[in-house]
Amino acid sequence: MSNREIRKFESKKTKKKKKRLRLFIYLLLLLLLTGGVSLILYTLKNPIIVNPLKTKISIENTYDPYEAISFVLFGNKEDVKAETNVDTSKIGKYKTTYTFKDHKIDIPVQVVDNVSPVLVLQEYTTDEVEKVKPESFIKEIQDTSEVKTKIKKEHKIKKGEYEVTIEAEDEYGNKTTGIATLYRKKDTTAPTFTTELSEVIFYENEPFDYLENVQVTDDLDTNPKIETNADEIVAGPGDYTLTYTAKDRSGNTTQAIRIVHIEEIPEENQRIVYLTFDDGPSNNTERVLDILAQYQVKATFFVTGNGQSRNDLIQRAHNEGHTIGLHTYSHDYAIYQSEETYFNDLNAVSNMVYDLIGIHPNVIRFPGGASNTVSANYCQGIMSRLVNAVGERGFYYFDWNVSSSDASGDNVDTEQIVASSTSGSAYDHVVLLMHDTDAKGTTVEALPRIIEYYRDQGYIFKGLSYRSPECHHGVNN
Ligand code: ZN
Numbered sequence: 043m044s045n046r047e048i049r050k051f052e053s054k055k056t057k058k059k060k061k062r063l064r065l066f067i068y069l070l071l072l073l074l075l076t077g078g079v080s081l082i083l084y085t086l087k088n089p090i091i092v093n094p095l096k097t098k099i100s101i102e103n104t105y106d107p108y109e110a111i112s113f114v115l116f117g118n119k120e121d122v123k124a125e126t127n128v129d130t131s132k133i134g135k136y137k138t139t140y141t142f143k144d145h146k147i148d149i150p151v152q153v154v155d156n157v158s159p160v161l162v163l164q165e166y167t168t169d170e171v172e173k174v175k176p177e178s179f180i181k182e183i184q185d186t187s188e189v190k191t192k193i194k195k196e197h198k199i200k201k202g203e204y205e206v207t208i209e210a211e212d213e214y215g216n217k218t219t220g221i222a223t224l225y226r227k228k229d230t231t232a233p234t235f236t237t238e239l240s241e242v243i244f245y246e247n248e249p250f251d252y253l254e255n256v257q258v259t260d261d262l263d264t265n266p267k268i269e270t271n272a273d274e275i276v277a278g279p280g281d282y283t284l285t286y287t288a289k290d291r292s293g294n295t296t297q298a299i300r301i302v303h304i305e306e307i308p309e310e311n312q313r314i315v316y317l318t319f320d321d322g323p324s325n326n327t328e329r330v331l332d333i334l335a336q337y338q339v340k341a342t343f344f345v346t347g348n349g350q351s352r353n354d355l356i357q358r359a360h361n362e363g364h365t366i367g368l369h370t371y372s373h374d375y376a377i378y379q380s381e382e383t384y385f386n387d388l389n390a391v392s393n394m395v396y397d398l399i400g401i402h403p404n405v406i407r408f409p410g411g412a413s414n415t416v417s418a419n420y421c422q423g424i425m426s427r428l429v430n431a432v433g434e435r436g437f438y439y440f441d442w443n444v445s446s447s448d449a450s451g452d453n454v455d456t457e458q459i460v461a462s463s464t465s466g467s468a469y470d471h472v473v474l475l476m477h478d479t480d481a482k483g484t485t486v487e488a489l490p491r492i493i494e495y496y497r498d499q500g501y502i503f504k505g506l507s508y509r510s511p512e513c514h515h516g517v518n519n
Contacts, residue, residue: 085115086115087145088145088147089114089115089116089117089142089143089145090111090113090114090115090122090140090142090145090147091111091112091113091114091115092110092111092112092140092147092149093110093111093112096109096110097110097138097149097150097151097152098151098152098154099128099130099151099152099153099154100153100154100155100156100157101130101131101132101133101153101154101155101157101186102130102131102186103130104130105126105128105130105151105153107124107126107128107138107140107151108122108124110138110149111124111140114142117142117143121142121143122140122141122142123140123141123142124138124139124140124141125138125139125141126138126139126151128151128153129153130153132153133153133154133155133187133214134152134153135150135151135152136150136151136152136153137149137150137151138151154214155186155187155212155213155214155216156214156216157185157186157212157216158185158210158212158216158217158218159183159184159185159189159210159211159212159216159217159218160182160183160184160185160218161180161182161183161208161210161218161219161220162180162181162182162183162220163179163180163181163208163220163221163222164179164180164181164222165179165222165223165224165225166178166179166222166223166224166225167224167225167226167227167262168224168225168226168227168262168263169226169227169228169229169262169263169290169291169292170226170227170228170229170292171229171291171292172262172263172291174193174206174224175193176191176192176193176208177191179206179208179222179224180208183210185210185212185216186212187212187213187214188212188213189210189211189212189213190210190211191208191209191210191211192208192209192211193206193207193208193209194207194208194209194219195207196224199223202225202226202227203223203224203225203226204223204224204225204226205221205222205223205224206221206222206223206224207219207220207221208220208221208222227262228292229260229261229262229263229290229291229292229294230292230294231260231261231262231294232260232288232290232294232295232296233258233259233260233263233266233288233289233290233294233295233296234258234259234260234288234296235256235257235258235286235288235296235298236257236258236259237255237256237257239256239286239298239299239300240300241300241301241302241303242300242301242302242303243302243303243304243305244302244303244304244305245304245305245306245307246278246279246304246305246306246307247307248307252270252272252284252300252302253268253270256268256286258288258296260288260290260294262290262291262292263290263291263292266288266289266290266291267288267289267290268286268287268288268289269286269287269289270284270285270286270287270300271284271285272284272302276302276304278304279304279305279306280303280304281301281302281303281304282301282302282303282304283299283300283301283302284299284300284301284302285297285298285299286298286299286300308509309471309504309509309510309511310511312470312502313470313471313499313500313501313502314470314471314472314501314502314503314504314510315466315472315474315496315501315502315503315504316341316342316440316471316472316473316474316503316504316505316506316510316513317334317339317341317342317474317476317492317493317503318341318342318343318344318367318407318440318442318473318474318475318476318506319341319342319343319344319476319477319478320344320346320369320407320475320476320477320478321344321346321348321369321373321477321478321479322343322345322346322349322352322355322477322478322479323343323345323349323352323353323355323356323359323478324349324352324478324479324480324482325352325480326478326479326480326482326483326485326486327343327349327352327355327359327478328352328355328358329486330478330485330486330489331355331358331359331362331364333486333489333490333493334362334364335362336490337490337493337494337497337503339493339497339503340363340364340365340503340504340505341364341365341503341505342364342365342366342367342405342440342505342506343356343359343364343365343366343367343478344367344368344369344406344407345366345367345368345369345391345395346369346370346371346372346373346391347370347371347372347390347391347394348372348373348479349479350394353394353398356395356398356399357398357399360398360399360401363505364505365403365405365505365506365507366395366399366401366403367403367405367406367407367440367506368388368391368392368395368403368405368406368407368437369391369406369407369409370387370388370391370409371387371388371390371391371394372387372390373409374387375409375410375416375417375419375420376420377409378416378417378420378421378424378425378428379420379421379424380421380424381424381427381428381431384424384428385431385435388406388437404436404437404438404508405437405438405439405440405506405507405508406432406437406438406439406440407439407440407441408425408428408439408441411441411442411515412425412428412429412439412441412514412515412516412517413425413441413515413516413517413518414518414519415518415519417519418518418519422519423519424519425517425518425519426517426519429514429517438508438510439514440473440506440510440512440513440514441473441513441514441515442473442474442475442513443466443469443471443472443473443513444462444463444465444466444469444472444473444474444475445462445463445474445475446459446462446463446474446475446476446477446485446488446492447459447462447463448476448477448482448484448485448488449475449477452481452482453481453482453483453484454484454485455484456484456487456488459484459485459488459492460488460491460492460495463476463488463492463495464491464492464495464496467496467499471510471511471513472496472501473506473513474492476489
């Protein structure tokens with residue numbers, strides 16, 4: 043190719059280049075023009091320009107919706123009406139509505155927490171064993187949300203002195219860290235009881251917290267442990283000397299004692315069923331005792347001399363905590379001929395019982411009850427005299443206020459016995475008459491349901507004693 047030819051070629055090339063550049067500029071101008079036009083169109087449509095940086099507010103800071111306006115086309119900020127539901131005391135998403143001429147725009151506004159907690163620390167001294175918690179080092183903490191603290195680092199400076207780094211973080215991840223000093227000392231001082239362990243008196247079954255209001259202090263352990271042996275030694279009514287032991291984390295202990303009196307609840311103040319069984323013992327007495335043992339309830343046996351082959355059951359009943367009362371040796375109504383014949387019979391059964399269990403019972407029940415009229419066939423007015431005479435001799439007699447009706451025949455229908463026996467819930471103190479001779483198998487069958495009924499009604503079961511509430515019939519002879 044000649045030089046001329048090259049030049050020609052080059053000028054052709056330059057021309058092409060210039061043409062391309064021109065095209066590019068035209069395109070750029072066009073783009074700027076359309077951009078500018080659309081911007082103008084947009085601004086005409088949305089004449090209020092809001093600064094997006096001013097739509098995120100820190101909690102508890104003031105919010106002025108006008109401050110967020112950067113520019114108003116063909117107007118002033120003052121011409122804009124702003125309505126907002128922003129509550130800077132609460133984190134959340136809100137809305138500000140700006141109205142200008144016939145234009146209305148909604149701008150989302152956010153209240154956020156981006157403030158770190160304020161953390162003021164203090165030194166802390168403890169023993170050599172406590173696992174320290176961040177709370178021990180915090181004197182003051184402030185934040186609008188909940189703050190969690192943790193120990194980030196523990197660094198030994200010298201023996202007994204540590205540098206502890208505490209970090210506080212609020213619910214939104216804003217963190218503050220600080221450094222506090224921890225001193226550890228050997229604890230050789232035992233805790234001290236700061237409350238006097240005064241004597242206490244309360245009733246059995248009355249709930250009593252032996253550790254309540256018992257306080258101790260310690261030089262280095264803010265919460266020494268207190269223990270008492272109450273659970274091991276307190277068992278029913280009586281006087282007890284309890285030992286209290288206070289122990290700090292380092293194992294130093296102090297002991298103190300307290301006297302506790304536990305009194306029986308007066309029977310008058312309780313709902314009680316006194317199950318009573320007359321005329322035994324017999325083979326059925328054994329079944330009755332088994333049921334009472336199974337339900338862990340106590341009863342009273344008014345015994346006679348008519349079942350002596352099973353007198354072992356009087357011993358068993360006594361050993362199992364039931365009351366042995368006296369009914370009659372012979373159960374022959376002829377005993378009502380005179381006071382003398384009555385007491386001869388009573389003494390006979392009393393001596394029999396004494397030989398069995400070493401006790402002359404003072405709880406008795408008249409054959410037929412104090413209200414019987416059969417005695418009139420033997421002696422007019424005998425019952426009126428006997429009710430006083432037994433008292434003069436130190437006996438306490440008990441009639442009944444509920445009857446099982448099992449005396450109306452042999453093996454009375456079980457359902458009838460249950461129905462009669464469970465008719466006593468109007469009484470706070472039920473004295474229930476039953477019989478435990480060989481002919482009373484259905485009484486034994488009814489017994490579990492009778493016990494369950496009264497138990498479910500909230501009654502407790504006790505044997506009679508001279509302290510039990512009186513239960514006397516009217517005297518008819
Ligand atoms: Zn009888």
